[in-house]
Amino acid sequence: MVRANKKNILAFFYFKNVIIYSVVTILLNVSCKKLVEIDPPVTVLSSDVVFSNNASAAAVLTGVYDNMIYGSSKFSSGYYSLSLLAGLSADEFKKYSTDPTQEQFFVNAVSSNRVRFWVELYNYIYTANAVLEAMVASPNISAEVKQQLIGEAKFVRAFCYFYLFNLFGDVPLITTTDYKVNALASRASADQVYSQVIADLKSAKELLNSQYVAADVITTTSDRVRPNKWAATALLARVFLYSKDWANAENEATAVINNTSMYNLDTNLNNVFVKNSIEAIWQLQPVQVGYNTYDAYYFVLTSTPNNAKPVALSTFLVNAFDSADNRKKDWVGTITFGTQTYYYSNKYKISALNQPVSEYLMVLRLAEQHLIRAEARAQQNKTSSSQDDLNIIRARAGLPNTSANDKTSLLTAILHERQVELFSEWGHRWLDLKRTGTVDAVMSIVCPQKGGTWSPNWALYPIPLGEIQNDPNLIQNPGYQ
């Protein structure tokens, strides 16, 4: 250190310039963002990277289907699947496990901290919204891929909302990924949700390939494991039916049914649920090594039902079959221990592990389209054409033509036919009871058998407790805490 003599003061002023220059340089450098810009992560991909090329963008929707089928406790398949839990809620299954979640769905007293489905479906909706937003701003995705991906995303979103609405009633309608807005969303009305679902499906129908495509979403393939134009049409037919737009339901179902080059009813009932079945409009491909479908894994009894094989078919369902019904022969299995005979869903047959994968999980199939059209026609008093559709289904099951010959009896016959045709699939029975207004009548009889008394508010499942806590604008369904 020296004193600030003249020379040093001069030096200071000279070096002051140097310092100022250095300061400016350093600060400029600092504000130069390059120094804190990092390469995108490698073990995970940032959304920018994902949506910068066709393959990875397509993989996002592949990931949705993959996640739907992967794992043993998903909405689509497994221990807590919609097929199983909604089947327990309705009159399809009797429960033998001690699992508290299955117990609650079985006795129709679902608590808001054990309810399922919500979280998973909204996660798929987020992914679909993310794809839709990314497609708007992704110049590197080819038009062809973009079209298919937008179509698939809209289809996925509609598919999820269909179930959310039918399980929980009015639900928040989320169409963006902006959590700041979404976190405070309140419930949308039935009309709002349905019009969004219909708009999505109409759009998907236009955008999606009419053939089935591979994971690159361009090459066509025989695997029916990605939704195509006809999957969108088939789901649209169902949505119109649920929203009581009979004419449109009939039209959309007709469009699918008329595509006979792709879809036919398989006369062999044992072939309906195999992979790439001629009847399949959309299937999910089992991915977990060693497994075929979880439906077979859990439903097919090889011992007395227990925690590992949690359910058997209820007497309501077993008794609903006509004795001549081939579906009872081919789709219902029995196993007897001592004096006790248990019935089980045998639609999927391969329950053993480490077998070649020959069965895919059916999501949409042609038989439902006939039943949709039969119902839509009956509602429009098109009795004879309605009978035709119903009889097509009955004939395949080895049953004679229906005796129902007016709207009312036809609707009753169709509801019954749906019970025995679509049992243990995707909660069809539970949803049918609710949309046809028969739920209270049926469940008032069923519930006491399951050990309770039916309460009409049980038709809707409760919204998960954490959702009510975290979103002040969400109001719980009546009758739940």
Place this chain on the structure above:
Amino acid sequence: MNLTVNGVSNLPSPQGEGPGVRLKLLRIMKLTLILLTAAALQVSASGYSQNVTLNLKDVTLDKVFKEIRRQTGYLFLYKNEEVKKIGKVSVNVKDVPVEEAIQESLASTPFHFKMVDKTIVVTAEPQNVTLSAEGMSLSSVFLEIKRQTGYVFWYDKNLIDNHSSVTVEFDRRPLEKALYSILSPLNLDFAIEKKVIVIKSKPVVSAMADTTKPKAPPGEIKGRVVNSKGEPIAGATVTVQGTRKSTITDANGEFSLAGVDDDAVIQITHVQYEIENITLNGKGIVNATLQIKVSSLDELQVIAYGTTTKRLNTGNVSTVKAEEIEKQPVSNPLATLQGRVPGMIITQQTGMPGGSFSVQIRGQNSIASGNDPLYVIDGVPYPSQLLPNLGGVPWGTSANGSSGSPLSYINPSDIESIDVLKDADATAIYGSRGANGVVLITTKKGKIGKANVTVNMYTGFGKVSRKTDLLNTRQYLDMRYEALSNDGVDINSPSSWSPDLTDWDTSAYTNWQKTMIGGTSHYYDAQISVSGGTTIVQYLLGGGYHKETDIFPGNYSDQKTSVHFNITTNSSNQKFKAMLSGNYIVDNNKIGYYDLTNQSFLPPNAPDIYNPDGSLNWANDTWSNPLALLISKYNPTTNNLVSNALLSYKILPTLEFKTSLGYNNMQVNEIRTFPISFFPPSYNITTGSSDFTRNNISSWIIEPQVNYQLIIGKGKLTTLLGGTIQKIHTVGEILNANGFTNDAFLENIRAASKIVVQSTTNTQYKYNGAFSRLNYNWQDKYLINITGRRDGSSRFGPGKQFANFGAIGVGWVFSQENFIHKSFPFLSFGKLRASYGSAGNDLIGDYQYITTYSSTAFPYQGVQGLYPNNLFNPDYSWEVNKKLELAIEGGLFKDRIYFAASYYRNRSSNQLVGYPVSRITGFGSVVSNLPALVQNKGFEFLINTTNIKSKSITWTSSVNLTIFSNKLVEFSNLSNTGYARYLIIDQPLNIIKVYHLLGVNDTTGVYQFVDSKGTPTYNPSYPDDATVLINTNPKFYGGFQNNFQFKGFELSVFFQFVKQIGRNYLFSNSYAPGFYFAQNQSAIVLNRWQKPGDLASIQQYTQSFGSPASIAYEYAQNSDYAFSDASFIRLKNVSFSYRLSDTWAKKWHLQNFRIYFQGQNLLTITNYKGMDPENQSTQSLPPLRVFTFGIQITL
């Protein structure tokens, strides 16, 4: 070797003042004094000119004055009667300045004079001094003498600063004699020239006796600089005052300089010694003895991007030096800090080598982000956590789930000092990373001197220091039978699984505690280093080896081999300097994956470990043979390099450009094997499997800096401006390999039939900042320090990457004030300081601000799908920690007592948490900033005393104490978040909600709790009935150190103490006493309830799930009964050494020879119910009691 340096010395100038003496200006006498005196004085005035011509013979002084007044107009003040006493004077001067004329006139009189403006004050008998001083500072003494005599003092401030206590008693002693008595004991000399007293160092006379050296030629001087022990001082700067001639002493302390004037003053400086000034007076040989700086206040203290001293620091920095580190036989530097740093809590989680430490500086600031301090080793930021790894049980766990401590890979022997930076003033310059404090580790550097070879070796052993009093076989069996009987269960019923009673030999007894953790761990450590250097190059090369075995059965060890080097080179003009240093360590840890501590609770009649044929005894699968755990091999190997290069160039002595370049690479490979024999034969396992980890953290950093110093007014302004560019790249993977058909191939991944990638890590972290510091020091009295930093981090989203941090620190060294000097002469040092500022915390994961996609586990349609991981929140930014500190530091009696007390309050806001959101957003939470505020405040006290200091005996003590509290001040909408389960406003973050246990119901024999309505129950409900809040933060903690030195002997004793509540071992077992699964129990359980009416502290034994006692036990685990006092006083370290006297050492041609004993964790005084109050676990090995013996030789 001799070296002359032309130009200005590179070494720090003493106290930043110019070379040479410094004029201490005479304070102008106050006008009031003049006026008061004037009444008694005769006043006269006349004349106007400046020069005077006098030709007077035998006249009275009065006349002379009048004549001068006539000629110049100056007024004279004097006492008439005094002047009249003097006889006549003669004076003959021609046209001389008035001062000279007066001087001449008074030459033969005892009078002297002062000029104040145009007034000349004449007083008599100035040389006599009356002084009564006790512990007075020298500068105050000078002031007093100046007041009495009017003599002016000239001195180098550095010369007198540390001789600040004078005790004398004079009554009208002549000035010269007085000065001699004052200065001589202080090794100071003086000269009086006219009315100026020049203070200087005492010349060393012994130089003249040194006849072994040839007499130097004229103009050339030679000399030798030694310390008080006569040891040469290398690297001291020798400067010829008033010239630019300067040199540095060589390894023998010798120097030579040419062309030196005969009457020149030579100044010798060295950072560790007091400055010495020597007037040549024609001497050609100068021998100087430098006194080591008495006060530790002047030792260098490492701070961010520089150094300071305790005296001048405006921030809070605690330093632990090599001498304290070297006394501790530990392998992790963190262990050496335990109890020594106020405000820093370090908990050793396990006694296993390589184990984790949890570290907190000034409490927990962050609810959800990391609380680790920033570690910086020689300027290179160092990871605070390892990457995700296989997680060996014995290594404990870190916040990110990884096991082990990165600091294990730094050799404590290579460390020169560890400085812990705590307050805003010290940490704000680290900006976004300073919130949790900063730990600066400085490694040893080469010093000027001849090559020194130092060898240090020790060996020793360690054992578990505390054991549990467990049940013997009889007591154990009785407990089991009683439990069966209480539950009404027959021993042979299927619901009783009691192999211990039915299958095992009920007369057998094994002391499992002794078998499992009764072993001895062995320590071997050898360090060798060579260091030395010249003024051009200094170097240090060192190598080390450390081996530590575990205490479990078998022979497993952890071995470390390390290399440390440091090379510094200077250009011959000392302007350019380059330094390169590196620390490289290879650690090969074979301690094993399992901690067998919990196996010491095996039932006392458990089967023999080995069958008679030597194979493992599985006893028909009635137990898991504990030694099978050792068959699974776990071998982490770590290579760690920390290197640093420093380039600096001094354009001017005051202007320096510097760049620090750092690189750190830590590579960790792990193998864990599961041989076929690891599994019981009944499992029919036919193939083995292995796990492999490969982790690599590499980071580099570049930090250009400019330092500039400038005198402004009476103070010194030091400025620093710099920038940081840093990048960290982490890559890692964990692989599971299965299907090895031969155990011999388990470490060859190629022999596996199936390999699954369990996890992969690959992240980048970039960081840059610009920082600045302005430090203004006004005469070592008023200090102000302003720091600022602008930081950018890649961990934040666009627009949020940059933020500003800053702090201001002020210090007032009030002991420099004269009025303090006078009033409190015993106060040798006193400083008040305060700081306020902000620092940030970015300890969150990388890439959190973007939505990322992971690939699905299995392919769909033949391709791997992608799914989103998180919500996109680009808006979150740093946690901000605002730190306030107020402190007082002081030194008493020449700093024999040093004390410091600080108060701090840190408030951490903008808390980065995973904020829970409705799932309709797609996910359950989003990383975001919450307006939650966490406050830590506390007091830290430190007292260092030198109790005895004589030639042969020294006794010093140091005690520190920290009292602190932590609380959540606010958290908006807390009740609607998942955090509501465990956080409470106005309570510490680590609060635990538990039930209140009433005791054992004397009728049912089961624990009873109080529910929220006050009713006793054995079955309380959560959270309503959990009403008791347990705070496990220490209430206070600290350490107490004593060092004794007697001749060559040195003894150092260190106690650590903590006052806290902790989880005791009563309920640490998952199962209630009586269960077969609960295994053996502490003898405490003997005091159990047996029959109605019993008043017992332990409930009845049970062995059935679902029994009331079993249910009550589970609740009791979460009751206030499970917590108790875990305070302890631990004799943490004892070090005893003997150093051979110099005479003997010289005979053996050694520079130093020392033998020592060191002990760690020797004694623990505690009421804690359990093995160890520090790690509070029955599952992990407690810190071991270690004894070592060693030898240190310097050639």
